[in-house]
Amino acid sequence: MRLLLPRILRLLFPGRKGPFVFERQPVILPAKPASLNLYIHLPFCRQLCPFCPYMKEVYDPAVSAAYQEALLQELESYRRLWGDVNIESVYFGGGTPSMTPEIIERTLSWIAGNFHLGHEVGVEVNPLDAHPAVISSFKNSGVSLVSLGVQSFHDRLLGLLGRDYDGKLARQASERLLQAGFATVDADLIFAIPTQSRQEVEADVETACELGVDQISTYPLLYFSYAPLRKQLHQARVTTPSWWLERQMLAAIVKKTQEAGYRRTSIWSFNRPETIRYTTVTKDAFVGIGAGATSKIGDYFKLNTFSVAEYIKAMAEGSPLALATKLDAGDKMAYWFFWRVYDLDIDTSTFQSIFGQDLPRRVRALLSLLKLLGMTQRRGNTIRLTEMGAYIFHLIEKEYTHAYLETMWQACLQEAWPQRVVL
Numbered sequence: 001m002r003l004l005l006p007r008i009l010r011l012l013f014p015g016r017k018g019p020f021v022f023e024r025q026p027v028i029l030p031a032k033p034a035s036l037n038l039y040i041h042l043p044f045c046r047q048l049c050p051f052c053p054y055m056k057e058v059y060d061p062a063v064s065a066a067y068q069e070a071l072l073q074e075l076e077s078y079r080r081l082w083g084d085v086n087i088e089s090v091y092f093g094g095g096t097p098s099m100t101p102e103i104i105e106r107t108l109s110w111i112a113g114n115f116h117l118g119h120e121v122g123v124e125v126n127p128l129d130a131h132p133a134v135i136s137s138f139k140n141s142g143v144s145l146v147s148l149g150v151q152s153f154h155d156r157l158l159g160l161l162g163r164d165y166d167g168k169l170a171r172q173a174s175e176r177l178l179q180a181g182f183a184t185v186d187a188d189l190i191f192a193i194p195t196q197s198r199q200e201v202e203a204d205v206e207t208a209c210e211l212g213v214d215q216i217s218t219y220p221l222l223y224f225s226y227a228p229l230r231k232q233l234h235q236a237r238v239t240t241p242s243w244w245l246e247r248q249m250l251a252a253i254v255k256k257t258q259e260a261g262y263r264r265t266s267i268w269s270f271n272r273p274e275t276i277r278y279t280t281v282t283k284d285a286f287v288g289i290g291a292g293a294t295s296k297i298g299d300y301f302k303l304n305t306f307s308v309a310e311y312i313k314a315m316a317e318g319s320p321l322a323l324a325t326k327l328d329a330g331d332k333m334a335y336w337f338f339w340r341v342y343d344l345d346i347d348t349s350t351f352q353s354i355f356g357q358d359l360p361r362r363v364r365a366l367l368s369l370l371k372l373l374g375m376t377q378r379r380g381n382t383i384r385l386t387e388m389g390a391y392i393f394h395l396i397e398k399e400y401t402h403a404y405l406e407t408m409w410q411a412c413l414q415e416a417w418p419q420r421v422v423l
């Protein structure tokens, strides 16, 4: 079922119908794009959380310094290709980017000196780093959006997730970021944590709303075979929440955020009116810089090596590119459609202006069926998912994220230069 999802989605669009095959292959990048979105991966963490599926490693000052140079070399390779391109957005993710504000400061200064840097500059912040020196470094560097990895305000649940701070510190960190005047302060919360009750989920959301954060992002806890949490829980005989409890938790999050005046801006995010959404994954075209970074640009979806050591070496000797797959027109449409469904709004006129045609007949038939089933509503050119439609897509997104990370990321984490991955 899991790996079938991208294949089923492709059936709705014209072009190839087989699986996505990622291989090491030359990538032909497009001529200078009108603008670019950048994602920069900073993989260093103080300690490794047992639930974490991401590409990260424990901080080492010497490796971090070498990594910083390699990042600038990769950026320089794009500057040589495209010149002073407009950078619409830059997001630093990790890892724990806020641990290394000096890398963020220097990288942003380099980007501003070599490209045209816009105002959408986001950084993921660990509550332990939200102290005045780091915040003022971010402000001076032009960071405008911050995403605070709260996960929960409950000490017991933070302990279970292996986080090394408490709820009080998470509240203080939120307050400090809000006082600093960033355009958007997002709080990340995890739900469906083993032993967590619906009331605890509600209390976490209420706390975030009362603090006045601009955005709340909530993710269900997923278990990966290559992250130690599931084994630890099994050994401790701790059970995971049922699908029904998880559904109630999500419904409670939607209700609480609505009551507090937030608008649902994606399956898993809620914003105050008029705030800029902190979002990295939903951009339609982006270039990833750093170890483990992915790019969707021109006709390709590509991934850099997931090994920090190999990335540093590759930037000195050649290319960090590990795997790539070529996208045909139907793939690009499917990609756009998937993330607009995630955003809850599908604007058919935007599809027309990007792809020069209406949504394919099979997609329109599917949307009509979803409307009959009460999962979508149409307003003018926009089709919006209803709460029931959003719940179904929550299940699909969970399965897709799990399948993609289990297959692709696991392969890339096991081997610096995998030969081939089939999705």
Ligand code: SF4
Pocket (backbone or CB within 6 Å): 044, 045, 046, 047, 048, 049, 052, 053, 054, 056, 094, 095, 096
């Ligand atoms: S959850 Fe965040 S802080 Fe924890 S190991 Fe993963 S990237 Fe690092």
